[in-house]
Amino acid sequence: MVSGLASLPALGEVLRPPSARGQAQTTVGTRAAARLKMTTDIPPSITTPDTVQTRIGTLKFFDGFPDKDTVDKVYDNLDFQRSVQAYLTALPAVSD
Numbered sequence: 001m002v003s004g005l006a007s008l009p010a011l012g013e014v015l016r017p018p019s020a021r022g023q024a025q026t027t028v029g030t031r032a033a034a035r036l037k038m039t040t041d042i043p044p045s046i047t048t049p050d051t052v053q054t055r056i057g058t059l060k061f062f063d064g065f066p067d068k069d070t071v072d073k074v075y076d077n078l079d080f081q082r083s084v085q086a087y088l089t090a091l092p093a094v095s096d
Helices: 003-007 011-015 068-094
Strands: 051-054 057-062
Touching: 057 068
Parallel strands: none
Antiparallel strands: 051 057
16 A cells, blocks of 8 residues: 555545535535535426427426427427428419
């Protein structure tokens, strides 16, 4: 064993903020986790809901990401919108 390594702090102590070093670590379930000084609350207005009711059906999300059915619905809707746009764009050219 290298003699200098015995005096080094444990990795957990190094990673903790200086104000918390030397204090006992909290475990999940025994008490609430301490709120960090630089914690920013996320406003509810910018979060993604779990479900969104739309004209094309219910879109479902998990942690802000759409599920497979939602992705399929959205791409089908985009295909439909593009086909209508292409039809309306070409209509004046063939109307004469």
